[in-house]
Amino acid sequence: MTATEVAGTTRENGGRERARVVVLGGGYGGQLAAQSLARRTDATVTLVNDGDRFVQRVRLHQLASGQPVDTPRFTDLLDGTGVRFVDDRVTGLDLAAHRVTLRDGEALDYDVLVYALGSHTAVPEHAHDVSTPAGATRLAERLHDGTCRRVAVVGGGLTGLETATEIAETFPRLTTTLVTDGALGADLSGRGAAHVRRVCARLGLRLLEHASVTAVHPDGLTLADGTEERADVVVWTAGFAVTDLAARAGLAVDPRGRILVEETLRSASHPDVVAIGDGAAAVATSGDVVRMACATAMPAAQHGARTVAALLAGREPRPWRFRYAIRCVSLGRRDGLVQLVHADDRPRDLVLTGRVAARVKEAICVNALRVQTHPRIPTSA
């Protein structure tokens, strides 16, 4: 389908003057896309999310440690934009009929669909998680109930590292162990990895590296070599997963269920669907699929909105050109790591550490919320 066909479809469809854009998912990607679309187009924009508050997902490890995290209402974020907000759960997509079905309410018809349903962690039984507010709140309650002595955080990626250091700093009396199947900081520069190790040592965080978890029990976990690791609380951070909604609907997806997109971020199989954020297999200028990250979801949202605006105006949309610049990791509230990276995300031998890095990371989190109501602020290099 060409840009002209999308624009033409809208005008022919019942003589309506305004195109209908429906945005699914109000995370860092979807909320920002809805805001950008309201400013860029005269379409009616509807944002659907299963919950009436915006979740600062990049702060859920803070929530899990008992810190208050602001959750603004969508109606406040969207005030004055003209975007209609629907608090409901998307249960299905009829791509031929251009219709979204919802759990509780009416079906929504669209001319262009923006898919931004994000990701979650597939958590084994007996484990906690920090990928949703409900999971993070449950973990906070458990950590504060006074009966917990040993915590094991599984997953040596950025989320695992941020979660383990946050817990170790907040609960110095607990024995916190970070379990990873590789070497901690393997994808950081030598300086970056060395700093992370220094901070873990300072916080008294135990490291179990090259340890693959095969089972989680109510009182701990089993490793591939048969070792039993005792823990009162296991936090699972290994790997984000996506809903099977896109695959079930018939959209072309990759083996992880993420929507395959062309370089304009239009679905490879259904060009009237634009997919952004963790639920899309968008490709960076390096040729690799981008990391599931707020740092990639927001630039994709801004570009996705440009693509939709072009389609509705009958213009051919432009390709998304995404290059990495930095990776930012919190290591508790008083330390952090800013790892400078090449355009293809390979680490450079340049890092910021300590309180300065913690301040940079905090500023980035503040900005990630601020941009949600100021969608013209650039979010990529």
Ligand SMILES: Cc1cc2nc3c(=O)[nH]c(=O)nc-3n(C[C@H](O)[C@H](O)[C@H](O)COP(=O)(O)OP(=O)(O)OC[C@H]3O[C@@H](n4cnc5c(N)ncnc54)[C@H](O)[C@@H]3O)c2cc1C
């Ligand atoms: C603890 C933690 C720390 C992180 N730290 C960083 C970091 O420092 N830097 C970074 O770049 N990334 C970080 N991330 C990753 C980042 O949060 C995600 O990659 C980012 O949120 C993806 O944005 P998104 O818009 O694609 O999806 P999400 O933010 O996940 O938003 C998806 C939205 O869709 C809603 N939704 C899902 N299914 C449905 C449905 N069926 N119907 C209706 N609504 C639905 C969800 O409720 C949610 O509001 C972190 C993640 C976690 C968990």
